Amino acid sequence: MVTRGGNDAEVARVNADERRFEVLRAIIADFVSSQEPVGSKALVERHDLNVSSATVRNDMAALEEEGLIVQPHTSAGRIPTDKGYRTFVDRLHDVKPLTAAERRAIHSFLDGAVDLDDVLRRSVRLLAQLTQQVAVVQYPALSRSTVRHVEVITITPARLMLVLITNTGRVDQRMVDLGDVITDDDVARLRNVLNSAMAEKRLADASAAVADLPDQAPPELRDPLVRMCSVLIESLVEQPEERMVLGGTPNLTRNVADFPNSLRQVLEALEEQVVVLKLLAAARDSGTVRVSIGAENEALEMQTTSVISTGYGSDGMVLGGLGVVGPTRMDYPGSMAAVRAVAAYVGEILIGR
Incomplete structure (x- = not known):
């Protein structure tokens, strides 16, 4: 059975803890604002703590004993320690919303x-x-991205540009020398083949899909597709420095x-x-x-x-x-x-x- 006195003592302890946290919060607010050590008199004047200067001094002494604030020099006010900031942050139940x-x-x-x-x-x-x-x-990070689209652009009849666009907006451009000329219709067919295989896939999965494409291609597209897939695989598996x-x-x-x-x-x-x-x-x-x-x-x-x-x-x-x-x-x-x-x-x- 819990006695009335025990309840009163617990309530008093909780109240004291909450009051000391308010004192810590006030010290942090003033120090962040002024970059100057904060004294008990200033706290009472600037903040609605509803207690006397003597009580604030006692609370500051308790906070100092706990390592939450420190006195940087003799006769100075107190400043928060890293532990004090951590206690303050951990008790921020809700991050204040922006207006x-x-x-x-x-x-x-x-x-x-x-x-x-x-x-x-x-x-x-x-x-x-x-x-x-x-x-x-x-x-x-490229490893977390998916392929949104592959664009194939004709630079010359024997040279193409591959543009790989991810869902995060990253764009990678690579040149492909075909070794032979290619028609605009075949460029369009290659574009469709690549997008059908790669679109919406994670980069690692897209790389595996690209590796299988040349074996499935019509004979007339096999050679340019081999060259294009080689460049794409290099682009997909390459892990550039973050x-x-x-x-x-x-x-x-x-x-x-x-x-x-x-x-x-x-x-x-x-x-x-x-x-x-x-x-x-x-x-x-x-x-x-x-x-x-x-x-x-x-x-x-x-x-x-x-x-x-x-x-x-x-x-x-x-x-x-x-x-x-x-x-x-x-x-x-x-x-x-x-x-x-x-x-x-x-x-x-x-x-x-």
């Missing part, structure tokens, strides 16, 4: 893109503006104090791209926003940063990752909302192409 105007602006800006490269360039520019951080978007688009790097340099002795390392890691691509690769789900804070980042160069990322695509197929990189002192709710919204629109545009 209707912000959503319309995103949709309008991205909807004007003319091709895949333009979609990704617009995405990083928009995301960097919305968050004031460095924005990164990974190109869709690429990403990056924007907003100057945003990091506006807050040099956030990167004591490490800004150069962060910039070099971003330039090399490999570190960031690994971080984006961890974002496997579209709709789930992942936050990696400070020392949670495996790469030493990134341990003064936070990375907010997610996958873009659809529920059934994640095409790639996108996100932002910035100091641990960032607007987490706003940045998480922006990353989620832009990813949703990028996926919608690419899947719908």
Whole structure:
């Protein structure tokens, strides 16, 4: 049997925990805004905490004991630690939605893109503006793509161009020297044969289908088809180095104090791209926003940063990752909302192409 006193003690503990979290939230909000350590007096004046300065001081002492805030120098206020940011992010039950105007602006800006490269360039520019951080978007992985269409274009009677277009908007162009002339009617027949075999197939499956085509072709098309299939297989099985688009790097340099002795390392890691691509690769789900804070980042160069990322695509197929990189002192709710919204629109545009 639970006593009344036990109930009262539990309620008091929960209330104290909630109040301390509100104090932590207020410290983070003020520090993100001002970049200055936050004292108890300022918290009482700026935030509706409904408690005395003495209670706030006690709560700050408890938060410090838990390692959620720290006093950077004597007689200074407190600043959040990586653990404090993590506690704050983990207790964000809902990412605040963007306003209707912000959503319309995103949709309008991205909807004007003319091709895949333009979609990704617009995405990083928009995301960097919305968050004031460095924005990164990974190109869709070829292994997750399907063939939308193969176009065959006559360059000369003995030379063709193959244009492979995937469902994600990637375009690969290859030249094929036939060794003999070919008629326009035969070019049309070859186009139909290739599209019948490859359209809507994943790239690995399309490669297998292409390999069988020459044996099934009419004699007069066999030689040009062998040459074309050889080029296509090379294009399909080739795994080019993954690429990403990056924007907003100057945003990091506006807050040099956030990167004591490490800004150069962060910039070099971003330039090399490999570190960031690994971080984006961890974002496997579209709709789930992942936050990696400070020392949670495996790469030493990134341990003064936070990375907010997610996958873009659809529920059934994640095409790639996108996100932002910035100091641990960032607007987490706003940045998480922006990353989620832009990813949703990028996926919608690419899947719908």
